[in-house]
Amino acid sequence: MKVTGQSTVGEIVAEDFRAAAAFQQAGIDFCCGGRRSLDQACAERGLALDDMLNAIDRSCAQADAAPRFNEWEADAIAGFIVGTHHAYTRRALPVLTAYTTKLAAVHGGRHPELHEIAQLVQRVSAEMTAHMAKEEQVLFPYIAVIAEASRLGRTLPRAQFGPIENPIRMMEHEHESAGAAVARIRQLTSGYTVPSDGCTTYRVCFEELAAFERDLHAHVHLENNVLFPKARVLAAPALV
Numbered sequence: 001m002k003v004t005g006q007s008t009v010g011e012i013v014a015e016d017f018r019a020a021a022a023f024q025q026a027g028i029d030f031c032c033g034g035r036r037s038l039d040q041a042c043a044e045r046g047l048a049l050d051d052m053l054n055a056i057d058r059s060c061a062q063a064d065a066a067p068r069f070n071e072w073e074a075d076a077i078a079g080f081i082v083g084t085h086h087a088y089t090r091r092a093l094p095v096l097t098a099y100t101t102k103l104a105a106v107h108g109g110r111h112p113e114l115h116e117i118a119q120l121v122q123r124v125s126a127e128m129t130a131h132m133a134k135e136e137q138v139l140f141p142y143i144a145v146i147a148e149a150s151r152l153g154r155t156l157p158r159a160q161f162g163p164i165e166n167p168i169r170m171m172e173h174e175h176e177s178a179g180a181a182v183a184r185i186r187q188l189t190s191g192y193t194v195p196s197d198g199c200t201t202y203r204v205c206f207e208e209l210a211a212f213e214r215d216l217h218a219h220v221h222l223e224n225n226v227l228f229p230k231a232r233v234l235a236a237p238a239l240v
Helices: 009-015 017-026 038-045 049-060 074-107 113-152 165-188 200-239
Strands: none
Touching (some): 009 017, 113 200
16 A cells, blocks of 8 residues: 555554554544544644654564454454453553552542543443444354355345434444543543552553553554444445
């Protein structure tokens, strides 16, 4: 893929996930904001397009090759998401809830922002738990059915929820909510910077919060910019 200013951020990362590192470093949202052109994303951040293109080239020149998810079947991508990102999220959120609740109780007097952080983590935990269940029980099974039907040349079944755009829009809206909450946590922690009086728990908690943000961005990108476009194409014959 030849990257230009008109390429969307989501397309660039979908083609080669190594480009995500350049966007993360520049503070450009490549998951929920993946539909913006590179020109627009650079303008919003006050960045020179040529500098960003060079950063993308450097990131994509790294030796570690990322999976080419664009070349995968939709049901394989959904399975990867469940086995990798959903599994990680289910492991991480109880730990983050415990850490942030403890920090708020112990350090909240000197650092009142910790109370809001703990509340945001609890909100994200509740929302993501329900969100992942809907994907695993409703949307992803239908994607698996239509992917198999397409491979075998069979008529696509109609879903009980109507057009596939209905659940996809709901999932995208929930992605935006989780992304906004995590962005607020990043703001409250000054980019996960541990204060001078922070203890070991403080440091570990902020490291885990940063790791969760990175995984969430990869998770949402893979759904919004790779899986859902494939699912829309697969489901199109069912609308005829």
